[in-house]
Amino acid sequence: MIAAPSQYYISPEEYLAREENSPLKHEYIRGEVWAMAGANDAHVTISLNMASALKNHLRGSGCRVFIADMKARIEKANIFYYPDVMVTCDECDRATPTFKKYPCLIVEVLSKSTEAFDRGDKFADYQQIETLQEYVLINQKRQRVECFRRNSEGLWVLYTYTPGSEVHLASVNFHISIDALYEDVTFTENEVEEKN
DSSP, X not given: OEEEEOSSOOOHHHHHHHHXXXXXXXXXXXXXXXXXXXXXXXXXXXXXXXHHHHHHHHTTSSOEEEESSSEEEEGGGTEEXXXXXXXXXXXXXXXXXXXXXXXXXXXXXXXXXXXHHHHTHHHHHHTTOTXXXXXXXXXXXXXXXXXXXXXXXSOEEEEEEOTTOEEEEGGGTEEEEHHHHTTTOOOOHHHHHHHO
């Protein structure tokens, strides 16, 4: 979650060196560094549920699951983001311990402050990753998952999952019930009313 930018341009190398020793996480967007805000209970719970289920599913496959503290590098755009959950199956990513360049799946849990960015500019940036096959947006206010899947023509097709659905992520041949994804998430009264 992006909060505030730094005031001057720094190189990707300088960013990586600073980030290694920083007590705070920062995303890097074309020379600007943005401090990240914290997350709430629902956000963290949903991210953990997804990452845990993916980890169990992918055990022994050679694919790796990363959560929140691993950077995705978009070299073409000169950007480093911290996705909520990311999966890479590319051996080349084993050579870079602080970021991954070849994810096949990226998941972002939406929050009020980041939803427009996650749907807009961030998604446009992620589309520049040639290995990315799916981009998943998970709503934390109600049971709703949107999976954007790249088809054989390179177009992004939307698949929506709502209460009672089973979420399918084709990039890693993964299925999870929407109830399992939202396990231990408590919706407020206003959020329950929006669901009905």
